[in-house]
Structure formats: C-alpha cells, structure tokens
Amino acid sequence: MVGITSYGGYIPRLRLNRGIIYGSNAWMAPGLIGSANGERSMANWDEDSLTMAVEASRDCISGFDKKKIDAAYLASVNFPFQERLNSGVMATALNLPDSIESADFTSSMRAGASALMAGINAVKTGDYRNVLVAAGNRKITKMAYLHELWAGDGAAALTVGTENVIAEYKGAATITDDFVDHYRGLGEQFEYNWEERWIKDEGYMKIVPKAVKALMDKTGITGKDVAKFVMPCVFGNVPVQIAGKFEIPKENVSNNLHAVCGDTGPAHALVLFVSALENAKPGDKIVMVAFGQGCSALLFEVTDNITKLKARNGIKGSLAERKEEQNYIKFLAHRRLLEQDLTIRAEANWKTALSTLYRKKGMILGMIGGKCAKCGTAQFPKADVCVNPECNAVKTQEDCEFADVPGEIMSYTSDLLTYTMDPPAHYGMVTFENGGRSMFDFTDYEIGKIEVGLPVRMVFRIRNLDHQRGFTQYFWKAKPIIKKEEA
Amino acid sequence: MADGIKDKVAILGMGCSKFGERWDCGPEELMVEAFEECLTDAGIDRSEIQAAWFGQCYDEIGTGKGAPGLAISLRLPYIPVTRVENYCATGTEAFRGAVYAVASGACDIALAQGVEKLKDTGYGGLPAIDGVNSGTLSGQTLPNISAPGAFAQLASAYRAKHKVNYNDLKRAIAQVSVKSHANGVKNPKAHLRKPVTIEQVMASPIIADPLGLFDCCGVSDGSACAIVTTPEIAKKLGKTDLVSVKSLQLAVSNGEEQGFKDWDGSYFATTRHAAKRAYAEAGIKNPREELSMFEVHDCFSITEFVTYEDLYISPEGGGIKDVMDGFYNADGQIPCQIDGGLKCFGHPIGASGLRMLYEMYLQLLGRAGERQLKDPRLGLTHNLGGFPFANVNAISIVGRYE
Numbered sequence: 053m054v055g056i057t058s059y060g061g062y063i064p065r066l067r068l069n070r071g072i073i074y075g076s077n078a079w080m081a082p083g084l085i086g087s088a089n090g091e092r093s094m095a096n097w098d099e100d101s102l103t104m105a106v107e108a109s110r111d112c113i114s115g116f117d118k119k120k121i122d123a124a125y126l127a128s129v130n131f132p133f134q135e136r137l138n139s140g141v142m143a144t145a146l147n148l149p150d151s152i153e154s155a156d157f158t159s160s161m162r163a164g165a166s167a168l169m170a171g172i173n174a175v176k177t178g179d180y181r182n183v184l185v186a187a188g189n190r191k192i193t194k195m196a197y198l199h200e201l202w203a204g205d206g207a208a209a210l211t212v213g214t215e216n217v218i219a220e221y222k223g224a225a226t227i228t229d230d231f232v233d234h235y236r237g238l239g240e241q242f243e244y245n246w247e248e249r250w251i252k253d254e255g256y257m258k259i260v261p262k263a264v265k266a267l268m269d270k271t272g273i274t275g276k277d278v279a280k281f282v283m284p285c286v287f288g289n290v291p292v293q294i295a296g297k298f299e300i301p302k303e304n305v306s307n308n309l310h311a312v313c314g315d316t317g318p319a320h321a322l323v324l325f326v327s328a329l330e331n332a333k334p335g336d337k338i339v340m341v342a343f344g345q346g347c348s349a350l351l352f353e354v355t356d357n358i359t360k361l362k363a364r365n366g367i368k369g370s371l372a373e374r375k376e377e378q379n380y381i382k383f384l385a386h387r388r389l390l391e392q393d394l395t396i397r398a399e400a401n402w403k404t405a406l407s408t409l410y411r412k413k414g415m416i417l418g419m420i421g422g423k424c425a426k427c428g429t430a431q432f433p434k435a436d437v438c439v440n441p442e443c444n445a446v447k448t449q450e451d452c453e454f455a456d457v458p459g460e461i462m463s464y465t466s467d468l469l470t471y472t473m474d475p476p477a478h479y480g481m482v483t484f485e486n487g488g489r490s491m492f493d494f495t496d497y498e499i500g501k502i503e504v505g506l507p508v509r510m511v512f513r514i515r516n517l518d519h520q521r522g523f524t525q526y527f528w529k530a531k532p533i534i535k536k537e538e539a
Numbered sequence: 540m541a542d543g544i545k546d547k548v549a550i551l552g553m554g555c556s557k558f559g560e561r562w563d564c565g566p567e568e569l570m571v572e573a574f575e576e577c578l579t580d581a582g583i584d585r586s587e588i589q590a591a592w593f594g595q596c597y598d599e600i601g602t603g604k605g606a607p608g609l610a611i612s613l614r615l616p617y618i619p620v621t622r623v624e625n626y627c628a629t630g631t632e633a634f635r636g637a638v639y640a641v642a643s644g645a646c647d648i649a650l651a652q653g654v655e656k657l658k659d660t661g662y663g664g665l666p667a668i669d670g671v672n673s674g675t676l677s678g679q680t681l682p683n684i685s686a687p688g689a690f691a692q693l694a695s696a697y698r699a700k701h702k703v704n705y706n707d708l709k710r711a712i713a714q715v716s717v718k719s720h721a722n723g724v725k726n727p728k729a730h731l732r733k734p735v736t737i738e739q740v741m742a743s744p745i746i747a748d749p750l751g752l753f754d755c756c757g758v759s760d761g762s763a764c765a766i767v768t769t770p771e772i773a774k775k776l777g778k779t780d781l782v783s784v785k786s787l788q789l790a791v792s793n794g795e796e797q798g799f800k801d802w803d804g805s806y807f808a809t810t811r812h813a814a815k816r817a818y819a820e821a822g823i824k825n826p827r828e829e830l831s832m833f834e835v836h837d838c839f840s841i842t843e844f845v846t847y848e849d850l851y852i853s854p855e856g857g858g859i860k861d862v863m864d865g866f867y868n869a870d871g872q873i874p875c876q877i878d879g880g881l882k883c884f885g886h887p888i889g890a891s892g893l894r895m896l897y898e899m900y901l902q903l904l905g906r907a908g909e910r911q912l913k914d915p916r917l918g919l920t921h922n923l924g925g926f927p928f929a930n931v932n933a934i935s936i937v938g939r940y941e
Contacts, residue, residue, distance in 0.1 A: 396662045400669030408675040416679050431798050433680075439798040463696040463804035463927075467688030467747040469664055476748075479682035480692055481797070481804055481928060491797060491928060493682040504699035515679070516670065525670070527680055 054175050055217035055352060056210050057182065060112025061326045061367035062104050063206040063313050065496060066094040066377045070201045076380045077196040087201045092314035094377055095190045095205040097386040097473040098495055098513040100524070101128035102138050104207035105188030105319075106145045106512045111365050112209035113146065113184060114456070121211070122180035123153040125171055127163035127187035127318050129236075131156060132524040141526070142186065144417040145512045147453055153180075161284075161344030163187065163318035164208075168340075169348060171212040172221050182213040187319035192387050194242050202286040204314025208322035208367065218361055219329060219338065219352040222273075225266035228346040231255050248287070256290045256343060261297055263347035267339065268298065271351050275299035279336035279354075280328040282306045284320035285343065300339075312371055318344070327367040332358060386473060398471040402518040404525050414451065419510060419528045421488055422449030430454075430487035457484045459508045459530060466499065482508055482530045495529040507533045543820040547642040549770040549781045549940055552581025555897040558761035558884045559730040566601045566656040567612040569762040573890075574613055574652060581766040582776060585613065588766065589646035591620040594633030594653035596888035596924075597666055598624075601656050609652055626924020627838065628789070629653060630763065630892025631933035635787050637767050647772055652764035653894075655887030663758055665888075687747035687755055689926040690839040694749050696804030697845060701856045709749050711859040712840035713740035716753050718868050719837065719876040723883025725910045730759040731883040740840075754840040759885020763893035765900075770940050781940035782903045785821035785917065788813040790932045797928040809932035810849035810921065817934040818851075823917070827852050830873055831915035832902060834895035836923035837880045846921055847875070850934075869910070877902065877910055892922035892933060899937050 074088035095104065105126055113121070124146070126139035133141075139154035157167040164187035171183035188207030193200040212221075233255050234245040245251075260283070268274065275298030283291040288308055295305045306324050308315065316323050321342040328338055336354040341347060365373075377383065384390050414420040415433045422434030427443035432454050438445045464480030471477075478494040480502075494502070495513055508530035515527040554577030556569045564572070578585060593609035595601045602608025606620035625632040630653035637649035660666050665686050670678035698708055717737055723729040735753060743751035773781055790813035796802040814826075823829045830852070837843035844862065847853040852873060853861040861867065867875035876882065878898035881891060899918030901907040917938040924931040 397664075397667050400667040401672075402670040402678075404670060404679060405675035409679060412676055412679075429799070433798075435794070435798075439794050441793075441795060441799070463692035465688045465691035465695065465747045466745075467685055467691070469687055469746050470683050470685035471667065472683055477683055477685075477688065479684060479688065480695070483800075487800060489798060489800070491682055491684070504695055516683070518670070525679060 053217045053220050054172060054212070054214055055220040056329070057213040057216050057218060058112050058116060058211040058361065059326045059329050059366065060108045060110065060209045060364055061207070061323060061370055062108040062111060063093045063204070063367060063370040064095045064099055064104065065370070065373045065375045066096060067091040067374050068094045068377045068380070068383055072378060072380050073201050081196040084196065084198070084201060087198060090311035092201065093204040093206055094383055096496060098529070099190065099205070100132050100514060101130045101188040101190050102132050102141055103512050103514060103526070104190065104205065105186040105209065106142050108188065108207035108209040109142065109146055109184060109186045112211060114364065115362065116211065118146070118148050121148055121152060121182045121184050123171065123174060123183040124148055125155050125157060125167040125183060125185045127157035127167040128189050129158055129163060129318050130190050130192065131158060141417060144413055145526070147418045147420065148184070161318050162342040162346065162348055164320070164322045165340065165342030165348045165350065168210060168212070168322065169224055169350065175212050175214060182211055185210045185212060187322045189317040189319045191317055192241060195384065195389065202310070202315050204309070204316050206313060206316040206323055207319050208326045210322060210326070216357050217355055218358040219354050222351040222353055223267060223271040224348060224350040225263050225270055226346065226348040227259060227263045227266070229259055230345055231259060252287055252290060256285060256287070257293065259347050260294050260341055260343055263349040264294065264298060264339065264341065267349040267351055273337060273351065277337050278304055278339050280304055280306055280332065280338040282321065282324045282328050282338060283341035284308060284315055284324055286310070286315050323367055329354070329358065330366050330368050334358060394471065400471065402516040402525060403521065404518060404523050416527055419453065419455040421452045421454045423452035424448050425450055430484065432488045432490045454484060454488060455510050455528065457486065459484045459510065461502065461504055461506045461508060461530070461532070462489065463504065464494070464502050466502070478502060492528065492530045494532060496531045498532070498534055501534055502532060509533055544638065544642055544787050545785050545821060546770065546783045546940060548638045548767050549773040549783045550900055550937070551583070551648065551766045551768045551773050551776065551778065552577045553765045553897045553900045554580060555728055555763040555894055556761050557728050558759045558887065558894070560658050561760040562658065564760065566595070566608065566654045566762070569656065569760060570609060570612045570652060570654050573762040573764045577764045577766055583648065583766070586616055587648050588615065588618060588650045589648055590618055590637070590640050591615060591650040591652065592633040592636035593620055593622045594624070594629040594651070594889035595622060596624050596626065596629045596655060600659045600666060601654065626931045627836065627886065627888050628892060628922045628924035628931040628933040629889045630894065631920065631922040631935055632892070633889070634765055634893055634896060634935065635789070635933070637765070638784050638787060641767050641769060648766060648768045650764060650766050651893060652762065653889035653892065654762035655889045656760050657758050657887055658760050665758070684926070685747060687750050687839055690842050691747040691750045692804060693841045693845050693927050700803055700805045703859065705749065707859060709741060710737060711862050712754055712844050713737045714862050715837065715840040715843050716740045716882055719880040719882035722869055722877050722910065723879025725908070726879045726883065729879040729883040730757045730885045750839050750841060756838050756881035757883065757885030759887055761884065761887040761890045761894065763890045763897050765893055765896060780904055782900050782937050783940035784935065785938050786817040786934065786936040788817040788820060788934045792925065792929040794929070804927065806845050807849050807923070807927060807930065807932060809930055810846060810923070813932045813934045814850045817936055821936040823936070826850060827873070829917060830919055831917050832874045832877055832899070832912055833919040833921065834876060834878065834880065834898060835921040837876060837882050838886055838923070842923065843875070843880070850919070850921060874912060877912060892920065895920035895922060896935060896937060903937065903939055
C-alpha cells in the first residue's frame with residue numbers, strides 16, 4: 053500500500069486583518085471592500101517559503117527515522133533562490149542523509165500537488181522507501197492588489213511511504229492546459245492577472261471538472277463517496293459549484309481557510325489536505341484538486357492508522373497560535389515594498405563566505421553540534437577540542453543535533469541600538485537540556501515577556517538578507533514558549 | 540619560575556589628549572597631542588625611544604592596518620613598531636608590550652601609544668558588527684548584537700542569580716554613572732563634564748534593556764601614551780618619585796562561558812582569573828584594604844557594577860550595598876573612576892587602557908589637581924574587551940616605587 057504516512061503544517065503566527073489592508077487602501081481602491089473580511093497569515097520578517105516549509109517538515113517528520121527518507125521535494129513559486137537547490141537547503145536544515153534526492157517544484161499553483169505526485173510515483177516504483185514532500189509560500193504582491201488580501205503565508209508537509217499509511221493513494225488524473233490566469237516573467241517581482249470572470253468560467257469551471265471526472269472514471273468512485281473535497285480557490289463558491297456537478301455534498305467541500313489564513317498558493321492544496329486529514333476518520337475518501345495551467349486531482353482513502361498518529365502542531369495547532377498584527381506599514385516594510393531609512397548602521401556588510409558556509413553547513417543550516425565521546429559533554433558548536441576544561445580531548449566529538457533539544461534563556465536583552473528589521477532586537481544566551489549553550493537571536497517573542505529561565509524552541513529562520521548580493525542567510529533562532537494564558 | 544613584573548619597569552612619562560568629539564583632529568593629530576605631553580614629561584628626546592607598541596582597534600576608521608600609522612605620525616626614526624589589537628583591551632595590550640620589552644632587557648626605553656578616532660564612523664556607538672568584520676563563521680552565526688546589548692545581559696543574569704528586583708539593580712547602576720559624572724566634572728580632559736542625578740540616569744532613553752543612554756559610556760576620540768624604562772634608568776635620567784608597574788595580567792575567554800556549563804552570565808570569568816593573578820603578582824593580599832583607587836572598564840554601568848565583585852573588592856552579591864553606600868565615590872573608601880571613567884571620557888578603544896593608567900600615574904605623583912586623592916599608594920586598572928561571554932580582560936596595577 054502506497055500513501056501518506058505522516059503530515060505536518062505551519063502557518064506563521066502573525067495575522068493581519070484584511071480590514072486594515074482595505075482601510076489603508078480604500079482611498080484608491082474602494083473595491084477591495086468586497087474581500088476585506090477575515091484575516092490573512094503573515095510571515096514574520098525572518099520567514100520565507102523555505103523556512104516555513106522547514107517548520108512544516110519538522111512537524112511532519114518528528115520521530116521519523118530520517119535515514120529511511122530517500123527524497124525531499126519542495127514546492128513554491130516564491131523560492132528564496134532561483135539558482136541554488138532550495139530543497140537542498142531544506143534537507144540540510146532537517147539533517148536528512150546526504151544520500152537522498154532532492155528537487156524543487158515551481159512555476160505553477162499546482163507545484164505542491166506535482167511534488168506530491170512525484171513522491172507517490174517514486175515510492176510506487178519501489179525505488180524510494182519514503183519521500184518527504186513539502187510546500188511553502190510567501191507571496192509578495194503590489195499594494196492594494198486583490199491577492200494581497202487573498203493570499204496567506206504558510207506551508208505543509210507530507211511523507212509518502214508504504215509503512216503505516218494513514219491515507220492510501222488510490223489514483224490521480226492530470227490535465228495540462230496552458231491557461232494563463234496569471235503569470236510572472238523572468239526578473240519580475242509581481243504577477244500579472246487576467247480578468248477574474250474569465251478565470252472562473254473558462255478556467256476553474258471547465259478545466260477542474262475534466263480532471264475530477266477523469267479521476268472518478270479511473271478510480272470508480274462517485275461524488276457521493278467523497279468525504280472531503282479539497283480544492284484551493286480564492287473564489288470561495290467555485291469549489292462548491294464544481295462539487296455540485298459531481299453530487300459531492302456541499303458540507304464535504306473543505307473550507308479554503310480564507311477567513312483565518314488566506315491562500316498559500318502552490319502550498320495550499322497540501323495545507324488544505326493536511327487540514328482535512330486532521331479531521332478525517334478511517335474510511336474517508338479525500339479528493340485533492342490543484343489548479344494551475346491545467347489541473348491535478350488525486351484520491352486518497354484514510355486508513356485506521358490515522359487514529360494512531362501521534363499529536364502534532366499541524367495546521368490546526370499553528371492556526372491556534374495567533375498574534376494579531378495591526379500595522380499594515382510593517383507588513384509592507386517586512387516585504388521590502390517600501391523604501392525605508394534604515395540608518396547608516398544598517399549598511400553593515402553581510403557578505404557570506406560560501407566556502408565557510410559549506411564547511412560548516414551542518415552547524416549553520418542543520419544546527420549540528422558535538423558530543424564528546426570521552427566525557428559526554430554536548431556542545432555547540434562542535435569543535436576539535438572539547439570545551440570541558442576537565443577533558444579538552446582532541447577530535448573526539450560526534451555529531452549531535454540540537455534543533456529539537458529544549459532550551460531555556462540564561463540571559464537576554466532587548467536592544468534598540470543594533471540594526472534589525474523588527475526592533476528592538478531580542479537575543480541572549482540559550483542553554484540546552486543535557487548540555488550545550490550558545491548566543492542566539494530570538495524570534496516570535498512577546499515584548500516584555502522574556503525572562504531568565506523561559507523555555508525556548510529553536511527555529512530555522514532568515515538571519516540576514518544581503519541585498520547587495522541577493523543572498524539570504526539562514527541560521528537558527530530561539531523562539532520563546534509562552535504559555536497561552538500569559539501571551 | 541618566573542617572578543613576575545613587579546617593580547621591574549617604571550613609567551618615565553605619560554600623555555593624554557583631550558577626549559571628546561574631536562572633529563578637528565584625526566588619529567594622527569590626536570597621537571601627536573598625547574605624545575608631545577608624554578615626551579616632555581619623560582624629559583627625553585624622541586630618538587631615545589627604542590621600540591614602540593601601537594594600539595588601535597578599528598583600523599578601518601583609523602590609520603589603517605599595521606604599525607606605520609604611529610611611526611609616520613610621530614616620525615619615529617625607523618625603530619621597531621608593532622601594532623596590537625585586542626578588542627577594547629588594546630590600550631593595555633600596547634602598554635604590556637612596551638613593559639615586557641623593557642623588562643626583558645631587549646630595550647631600555649619603549650613607547651606604548653593607543654588611539655581611536657570613533658567619530659569618523661558616521662553614527663553614534665561603535666561601528667556595527669557585521670558579516671565581514673566578525674569573521675567568516677561568526678559572521679554567519681553570531682546574533683546581530685550591539686555592545687550595549689551584549690553587556691545588558693549581565694543585568695538579567697545578575698538579577699536572576701541574586702534575586703534582585705529590576706528597579707533596585709537599575710538604581711544601583713544609575714548611581715555608578717552619577718558617581719563617575721561627579722568626578723568627570725573636575726577633569727578638563729574628559730569629554731562629558733556635567734553632573735547627573737539618579738533620576739536623570741534612570742529616565743534616560745533605553746538603549747538595550749535595562750541600560751539607558753546614561754548607562755552607556757560616551758563615544759569619543761582620543762589618544763594616550765606612556766614611555767617606560769627601568770627604575771634604574773629613570774633614576775639616572777633624574778627622576779625621583781617613580782611610579783612602577785606592580786602587575787600586568789591578562790585572561791582571555793576560551794569558549795567555556797559561551798559553550799560549557801559553569802558560567803551563569805552574571806559576571807566575568809576572565810576578570811576573576813586575571814584579578815587573582817594580578818594580586819598575587821603585586822603581592823596584594825586583601826584588595827579591599829590595600830588598593831588606594833582603581834579605574835574599571837565602565838563601557839556600561841552594569842560592567843563596572845559586576846566588576847566591583849569580580850575584582851574581589853565588593854563581596855559577591857554585595858555590589859549594590861557598596862555602591863549605594865558611596866564606597867566607590869571620590870570621598871569613599873576606594874574611589875573608582877576618579878577621573879570620570881569611560882563614562883565621561885568616552886571610549887576611544889585603543890586609548891582607554893592607557894588613559895586609565897594616566898590617571899593612576901597622575902594621582903600617584905600628586906598631579907591630579909582638584910581630583911587629587913590623599914596619599915594614594917596603589918592603583919589598579921581594569922581594561923576589558925569583547926563581550927561578557929567571550930572577552931579579553933587586562934588588569935594592571937601600578938604604584939609608588941618604594
């Protein structure tokens with residue numbers, strides 16, 4: 053049996069009320085009011101498609117034997133790198149074995165589903181035991197563009213395999229059709245869209261049904277068998293209309309999360325699918341549809357194993373971790389859509405020595421430290437000479453992963469002098485359970501709620517953006533864990 | 540077995556420029572200003588200087604890399620000159636080079652000079668740490684820290700360790716600044732010469748919590764220097780009252796603070812190591828009773844505060860009581876920062892360690908004007924570079940040659 057064996061999700065905690073976007077733009081674009089309901093998720097300044105996919109993947113593969121993963125696929129249309137394997141960065145951050153295949157899937161809103169189908173097909177051939185499939189997207193739009201309201205930032209991840217399958221793959225149908233609802237040419241920052249009515253009537257309403265029908269013909273199911281119809285679409289009534297054509301009950305059409313998150317583009321089919329799995333019961337048949345220059349439709353059937361899956365954050369958990377952002381200017385600034393005076397201090401030179409990065413990729417991207425085989429001291433970074441003054445043994449350290457080790461704050465400050473995209477900068481010394489410590493930037497903190505002893509979780513984030521050279525520098529940061537009632 | 544530096548080297552002369560926003564001067568002119576005073580004080584000709592050590596931290600806003608910056612500015616006659624850089628302890632490091640050279644017998648008369656021209660940076664504070672000037676690896680992993688942000692963390696850890704309330708510590712470190720400003724008023728070479736109140740310090744805008752603007756030392760230009768020789772040569776040159784070096788110690792972090800488990804973030808491990816060795820070298824048994832005065836590296840009020848304890852002058856956890864009791868005031872038991880400290884002089888990195896020694900030297904010779912303390916015998920300088928979790932700690936003790 054081939055199918056989904058695990059899932060994970062990540063929606064950044066910041067949420068921007070669409071009314072705020074509308075309110076700021078109403079003077080020039082009063083028509084936005086039609087889409088000004090609910091809120092959209094908003095990546096922090098140090099998050100992008102890649103970091104969110106890493107976080108969703110960590111949620112997905114927590115406890116999974118990484119050595120059994122043979123490929124890592126990543127989908128996005130907003131990759132931080134046009135050239136440099138983004139899925140390779142993800143695989144390094146996740147400390148997946150270097151014997152894996154990794155590949156980026158991009159260009160289409162269908163890229164997330166394409167990555168999933170590639171994963172499924174690879175496992176079906178028997179060549180790969182398990183494939184990690186992740187999709188993350190942080191869309192950048194012009195101000196007052198409808199998609200600025202409709203879009204959300206987020207990621208989802210799945211593992212495809214043959215053991216402990218929670219949702220069996222039953223089949224798929226794909227149509228490729230160069231229907232250009234929108235496009236973004238090389239070197240362009242923003243997309244260009246055609247008329248909505250045409251996209252709905254000529255695009256979604258004609259192309260999707262073809263794929264769904266092909267899927268049903270292939271798998272022998274009817275609309276009445278479909279427990280969940282998962283179809284991302286910013287036009288909320290379209291999936292319901294399409295479901296209606298196949299007699300799929302309206303209540304079985306998945307919510308597109310517009311009200312609480314927004315559309316995460318090529319990641320959204322996986323985000324909604326994960327969301328559906330979170331509420332699924334054994335026997336449920338789930339149809340996943342992904343539209344974009346054609347359409348893919350996939351059928352899964354949930355198995356009993358879903359009841360045994362251990363608890364995770366998922367889409368539900370990350371949606372529950374919510375902080376309202378009231379500042380639209382900050383939203384624009386963090387996406388670098390405004391020319392800000394960042395002061396001379398911000399001119400600091402963030403050139404990355406790529407040879408150093410390669411030599412230390414385990415440390416920088418994977419947060420691998422060392423554990424001394426002689427005295428047992430865990431330490432970060434790993435070094436040739438053990439840090440324990442009673443030991444100081446040379447070349448005795450074995451790799452030791454720190455990313456998932458619980459930490460706590462030993463000292464901290466809130467710094468208004470140093471340059472950061474989101475002042476004041478918070479950072480401090482973090483000590484890890486079972487040994488090891490280091491100074492880290494903090495992220496996703498509550499100002500005034502940091503204290504010595506506060507527990508933290510390490511997260512993979514953008515450390516610096518080298519605008520001069522177009523390079524994004526990643527490292528790990530400490531995210532304080534603040535209990536719900538205190539937040 | 541080495542018997543240490545005590546009384547092997549005497550200070551023949553010292554000089555110190557006016558510190559401040561010296562828009563009129565570059566590092567070259569600042570060095571000449573300090574050097575002219577020093578040479579006159581030493582009573583020798585520049586041709587008698589046989590070797591020099593040049594302390595400058597930020598070569599990018601100074602004279603550039605290497606030693607020629609000093610040799611060219613002073614027109615030193617093709618003698619050996621070495622540039623040293625050891626974070627903010629650079630000034631003491633230059634002094635150490637000159638003193639050791641004389642003590643070794645390699646030369647009779649040596650110069651140590653430090654300078655920094657911070658006000659060519661273009662913004663307040665020290666030049667930002669970035670991906671290029673902090674090393675290719677830590678440039679990719681060290682948080683985006685500033686100096687106040689690095690030191691401010693001492694306060695969070697000190698509060699947690701000693702169960703001190705936020706405001707009690709904030710008030711005590713405010714008093715540290717109040718005391719230094721009171722001294723700086725009396726120093727014509729200081730940059731900041733206005734008295735401040737505890738209320739003013741506590742109300743100053745936050746830079747890095749809990750440090751406000753008045754918890755931070757000034758940002759200034761300046762230079763200071765010393766000419767050293769042996770006590771015997773000094774006497775031959777006609778000097779009668781001599782100030783000699785009693786101890787010079789350095790302790791440098793080896794990664795334990797930032798990587799092992801013992802350090803709790805509330806103190807300087809290096810200061811404690813250097814202090815013990817310095818007292819032993821100088822023959823001091825009880826610093827709280829024997830020291831006459833001291834200058835610490837008060838880049839931030841919290842740094843000075845924890846250093847009282849790290850130098851074993853205040854008992855551990857007893858800093859608040861001592862500072863609030865006025866123990867470190869000009870009229871207290873051991874005046875600290877009698878010249879105004881970094882707080883009032885600012886911190887032109889390469890110059891600071893030598894500037895501290897300059898005040899100890901003036902005090903020991905009774906030349907400190909209205910700041911003059913009664914009959915001081917031993918003075919200590921504490922010159923610290925880096926961050927609490929990784930630093931260079933330099934301690935010098937000087938005193939009357941008796």
